[in-house]
Amino acid sequence: MSETVIETRNLSKEYRDFWGKRKVLALDDLNLDVYRGEVFGYLGPNGSGKTTSVKLLLGLLFPTSGWAKVLGEPPGSVSANQRIGFLPEESYLYRFLNAEETLDFYGRLFKIPTRERRKRIDRLIELVGLEHARKRQLKEYSKGMARRIGLAQALINDPEVIFLDEPTTGLDPIGTREIKDLIVSLKEEGKTVFMCSHLLADVEDVCDRIAMLFLGRLEVIGNVSDLLTEKGVVSFRAENVKPETADRIQQALEADGSYMGTEKVSRSLEDLFMKVVREKSGAAADPEATAKAAEAALVAKTAGDDESVRSQEQESQG
Amino acid sequence: MQKPPSADEALLSRLLERVSHASACILAVASITFKDGLRKKALFTITLFAVLVIVSGFLPWVRADFRIQQLTRVSLGGMAFFAMVVAIFLAAPNIPDDISRKTIFTVMTKPARRWHMLAGKVLGLGYILAIMLVMMGTLTYAHIRYLDYRMGLDEGELPRLQGHKRTYAAEVEHEGRSLQLSEPIIESGRALASGFERITYHFRGLDRRQFRGETAFCQVVLFNHAFSYVDDVGTALFLARNPSTGAVVTEIFGAETLQPRFIAFPKAMIDANGDVSITLITRHDMGSYSAMASSAAVLSQPSLYVINFVKGLALLFMQGMVLVFIATAASTFLTSTVSVITALFVYFTGSLTGIIRDQALALGTEESIFTMAEHTHGTPEMATGVTRSMQMGVDYLLRYFYLGISIAFPNLPAFSPTDRMATSEYISLGALWGGLSYGLVYAAIAFGVAWAVFQRKEVA
Numbered sequence: 001m002s003e004t005v006i007e008t009r010n011l012s013k014e015y016r017d018f019w020g021k022r023k024v025l026a027l028d029d030l031n032l033d034v035y036r037g038e039v040f041g042y043l044g045p046n047g048s049g050k051t052t053s054v055k056l057l058l059g060l061l062f063p064t065s066g067w068a069k070v071l072g073e074p075p076g077s078v079s080a081n082q083r084i085g086f087l088p089e090e091s092y093l094y095r096f097l098n099a100e101e102t103l104d105f106y107g108r109l110f111k112i113p114t115r116e117r118r119k120r121i122d123r124l125i126e127l128v129g130l131e132h133a134r135k136r137q138l139k140e141y142s143k144g145m146a147r148r149i150g151l152a153q154a155l156i157n158d159p160e161v162i163f164l165d166e167p168t169t170g171l172d173p174i175g176t177r178e179i180k181d182l183i184v185s186l187k188e189e190g191k192t193v194f195m196c197s198h199l200l201a202d203v204e205d206v207c208d209r210i211a212m213l214f215l216g217r218l219e220v221i222g223n224v225s226d227l228l229t230e231k232g233v234v235s236f237r238a239e240n241v242k243p244e245t246a247d248r249i250q251q252a253l254e255a256d257g258s259y260m261g262t263e264k265v266s267r268s269l270e271d272l273f274m275k276v277v278r279e280k281s282g283a284a285a286d287p288e289a290t291a292k293a294a295e296a297a298l299v300a301k302t303a304g305d306d307e308s309v310r311s312q313e314q315e316s317q318g
Numbered sequence: 319m320q321k322p323p324s325a326d327e328a329l330l331s332r333l334l335e336r337v338s339h340a341s342a343c344i345l346a347v348a349s350i351t352f353k354d355g356l357r358k359k360a361l362f363t364i365t366l367f368a369v370l371v372i373v374s375g376f377l378p379w380v381r382a383d384f385r386i387q388q389l390t391r392v393s394l395g396g397m398a399f400f401a402m403v404v405a406i407f408l409a410a411p412n413i414p415d416d417i418s419r420k421t422i423f424t425v426m427t428k429p430a431r432r433w434h435m436l437a438g439k440v441l442g443l444g445y446i447l448a449i450m451l452v453m454m455g456t457l458t459y460a461h462i463r464y465l466d467y468r469m470g471l472d473e474g475e476l477p478r479l480q481g482h483k484r485t486y487a488a489e490v491e492h493e494g495r496s497l498q499l500s501e502p503i504i505e506s507g508r509a510l511a512s513g514f515e516r517i518t519y520h521f522r523g524l525d526r527r528q529f530r531g532e533t534a535f536c537q538v539v540l541f542n543h544a545f546s547y548v549d550d551v552g553t554a555l556f557l558a559r560n561p562s563t564g565a566v567v568t569e570i571f572g573a574e575t576l577q578p579r580f581i582a583f584p585k586a587m588i589d590a591n592g593d594v595s596i597t598l599i600t601r602h603d604m605g606s607y608s609a610m611a612s613s614a615a616v617l618s619q620p621s622l623y624v625i626n627f628v629k630g631l632a633l634l635f636m637q638g639m640v641l642v643f644i645a646t647a648a649s650t651f652l653t654s655t656v657s658v659i660t661a662l663f664v665y666f667t668g669s670l671t672g673i674i675r676d677q678a679l680a681l682g683t684e685e686s687i688f689t690m691a692e693h694t695h696g697t698p699e700m701a702t703g704v705t706r707s708m709q710m711g712v713d714y715l716l717r718y719f720y721l722g723i724s725i726a727f728p729n730l731p732a733f734s735p736t737d738r739m740a741t742s743e744y745i746s747l748g749a750l751w752g753g754l755s756y757g758l759v760y761a762a763i764a765f766g767v768a769w770a771v772f773q774r775k776e777v778a
Contacts, residue, residue, distance in 0.1 A: 079429075088423045088424060
């Protein structure tokens with residue numbers, strides 16, 4: 001197994017009010033391992049604790065209990081930040097700077113020498129396709145362009161681990177395709193990508209593994225291909241099929257020894273996502289029922305599957 | 319084979335690396351803060367200031383001699399005001415804006431430490447204040463020079479635009495004061511007389527090394543008790559005598575009430591021991607019963623006015639920076655609006671700390687009880703027994719409360735060069751470093767608070 005680059009143990013985060021009273025438990029006992037070189041999808045409906053987890057991993061928030069490590073270092077430490085890149089949910093950049101100035105500013109924070117910085121700026125602007133707008137202030141950028149420059153700043157230090165929060169939001173289909181291709185090429189370069197997204201099709205396309213969060217708890221984690229395969233179901237596909245032909249196929253199937261091309265039928269990631277959320281929402285009022293429903297859903301989903309898909313034991317306490 | 323670095327060398331190189339990384343981050347954040355300030359049109363205040371200076375040119379001409387003093391007051395006051403406004407209104411929303419716009423996310427996930435960010439922001443605002451004050455200062459200086467040129471100078475005003483080093487003698491003695499009046503004339507039932515008043519000051523132990531040129535100056539201030547509302551005191555005689563050789567120089571000058579006059583005399587009048595006697599003989603017009611009062615100070619070689627002016631600007635800059643630090647510290651845990659209010663509160667309270675301290679020191683003394691009783695009850699006798707003890711107790715509490723306030727808040731007038739500049743008082747290096755160090759202490763405390771809060775601040 002390759003090296004763990006992101007590791008959390010019993011990571012929890014409570015938000016408290018001014019008087020120290022608990023407002024919400026945003027993240028509950030998160031145990032996560034992300035390995036070097038994989039593209040990891042982090043999913044969950046709004047308010048599930050995704051952003052809280054990412055902020056904890058980036059050192060923007062401090063955990064109430066438990067711990068996290070990024071590249072073996074505490075989150076937010078200089079040594080960890082040297083080797084990571086982060087594209088926030090929206091491109092929160094200085095709008096009065098142009099693309100070059102933006103990248104130059106972030107490059108300076110890494111103390112990249114001027115000459116090298118210029119080279120990287122040119123390369124990244126080209127990579128994200130903003131050559132035509134490199135001297136324009138970001139306030140004049142469209143949402144898609146802002147995403148692109150945001151992505152470029154996340155890559156200015158040639159990071160080992162890249163956190164992408166909704167990387168394709170606001171992009172047109174071509175832009176989305178380009179970003180997805182870029183993520184794949186980053187993976188090919190051996191980089192680890194930790195990606196939060198609501199766009200499930202994107203996650204399905206590029207992620208090796210995914211984790212799903214609901215109400216601050218990790219519900220599902222596993223390989224995308226394993227999670228999405230319906231075991232024991234095979235579909236046939238043919239065109240212009242006459243009924244008698246279908247019968248013959250039926251008979252032929254029953255007869256033994258003949259070969260047919262078959263295809264495993266996958267449900268979409270969206271189906272899986274909705275199923276988990278619906279089940280959880282229905283049972284959310286009763287923590288015990290939530291746990292049971294989750295377990296049942298997972299058992300149903302993963303029946304006969306391999307060990308790479310494991311259900312998260314849901315404890316009702318905490 | 320290359321020798322591996324020793325532990326000390328490794329430590330040193332790590333330290334150097336840290337310093338260079340810190341400076342790279344601080345400078346990067348400072349440049350962004352500076353650009354943000356430019357974007358917010360902070361330097362537009364220079365235009366407003368220019369209008370202020372031009373408008374001040376239309377103020378009534380009190381007297382030709384007051385002209386420069388008046389312009390200095392208006393300009394330096396304006397500079398201090400604009401520096402305060404820019405310092406507070408740019409510093410207070412700086413961090414809260416970064417948090418609300420969430421630009422802080424992309425900076426804090428880079429290898430900049432949190433204090434780098436704070437220091438960079440303060441430095442960036444320092445650039446803006448520096449540019450602002452330099453441009454305003456240049457404008458003011460040019461205007462003063464122009465006025466000076468247009469008005470012309472007479473000999474007695476020589477050091478007016480030159481500043482000067484005050485070298486108080488180690489010891490000053492009066493040699494009696496004598497009043498020689500003419501025979502009184504009875505007019506309308508009043509006795510009128512004219513005459514002369516003579517007063518001699520012995521300056522001892524002047525440091526001759528400070529008198530580099532061949533000329534020394536005496537700053538003379540005259541005041542006529544009888545006609546304090548009359549500016550023109552009249553003519554007076556200045557006499558400098560070398561106590562060892564008896565050599566004497568004299569000069570007749572026209573004087574005005576409370577206006578310092580600068581009279582040049584040869585350095586040779588100061589003897590080897592650094593002693594010199596200055597005698598002032600003032601003429602009393604008919605009807606001036608009351609004596610004149612005078613003071614004299616011996617000044618060494620004049621220094622350039624521009625140097626004094628630059629020192630004044632440095633003090634103004636430090637005043638602005640103290641406010642930047644305070645507003646930044648407040649903004650680490652308050653909203654930008656409340657930070658602005660807090661910094662303004664510090665500014666106004668800080669402007670009063672001198673008075674507060676004086677008042678506090680007078681509290682709890684017999685004198686204050688007496689005064690208070692007199693004010694509140696009409697007679698001091700009332701302040702006896704229990705009332706008196708209670709008053710004493712309350713006064714002691716108040717004394718330490720006010721003293722605490724006067725220590726906690728920066729004494730902003732300590733930075734203000736306005737009065738000193740307007741009266742051509744030389745800002746000594748000691749006063750400059752004193753002011754700057756005092757400012758640095760407050761800046762360091764404010765930065766410490768900001769750092770301690772910001773270090774543990776969650777950015778959600």
